[in-house]
Amino acid sequence: MREKFEKELKECLREGQLRFGEPMKLHTTFRIGGAADYFAIPFSEEELSEGIGVCREYGIPYYTIGNGSNLLVSDKGFRGVIFCLGNGMDRIGIEDEKDNHGILKAGAGASLARTASQAAAYGLAGLEFAGGIPGTVGGAVMMNAGAYGSEIKDKILWARILWEDGKISRLSKEELRLSYRKSILSEKPGIVLEAAFWLEKGKKEEILEIMNRLNQSRREKQPLNYPSAGSTFKRPEGYFAGKLIMDAGLRGFRIGDAMVSEKHCGFVINAGEATAAQVKELMEEVDRIVFEKFGVHLVPEVRFVGEW
């Protein structure tokens, strides 16, 4: 049965776009993660949809990733297929609209940085906050990514979703149920294929200036020279995770090569050859100590993938 499954999955994809035993550390910004049984790179919605159909038919688990910038993949890897959306599913288009606004449509695999830059190039404001988030449009919609007081929710018009049963529907902003690092997809599995954003016309130079300033602020405050998955924990209501961790005396706290960043305590970094198990243990310890000191639990923002 495995052979038949592999043959059919391969047939859905272009030559060389199905890999076997692919180390996930090559596909996560943490540079951590064991092998995925299968790693598939669909170049179109049809290839993705057909690939998922084959998984469904054979009962093989699958998981979708974008740039892997919010993931902690287990050292044991993933038993099933990882669909990685990027090239081929990354088209960006701008439509001139009315009322001093334009619509930007982006494929799920488009990088946020490129999407924000394209918006700027067309003099469309509103995505400046996203220019330094190292994810894809699909991952950002799923996570309702945000920074500097703005989030995807503020600018999105709709997203097209491929559901587990193979049906595709277009969900409005309200139907996407976006809230802090959450969307409808946190409860009901589905894959973002494309999203549209409603952006205000502005001055290109001013938009670029804001983007540059925000990116500069990131470089100053975040440990961008180390692999990480960004903010490791969600912001607990009324607190900042990084401050709680710092006040708990955990700056630089490490287990193996998993370490609380000295530059920004909200980031757990991979200081060398950290394993997923070390990161997970460190996160649990940090949560335990912070709870002991301040009575606040830290909930992971990073998504755990694979066998634990």
Ligand SMILES: Cc1cc2nc3c(=O)[nH]c(=O)nc-3n(C[C@H](O)[C@H](O)[C@H](O)COP(=O)(O)OP(=O)(O)OC[C@H]3O[C@@H](n4cnc5c(N)ncnc54)[C@H](O)[C@@H]3O)c2cc1C
């Ligand atoms: C240095 C650094 C800084 C960061 N700064 C920020 C920040 O300021 N704000 C912020 O919100 N995040 C930040 N992040 C986290 C991360 O970049 C975002 O969460 C981003 O939106 C994840 O996108 P991705 O494509 O990398 O998703 P992945 O990490 O690949 O996946 C994340 C989740 O989204 C799902 N997913 C991915 N693609 C799709 C799709 N097409 N359809 C449905 N589900 C999908 C995955 O299954 C997974 O559950 C940062 C990360 C790093 C490393």
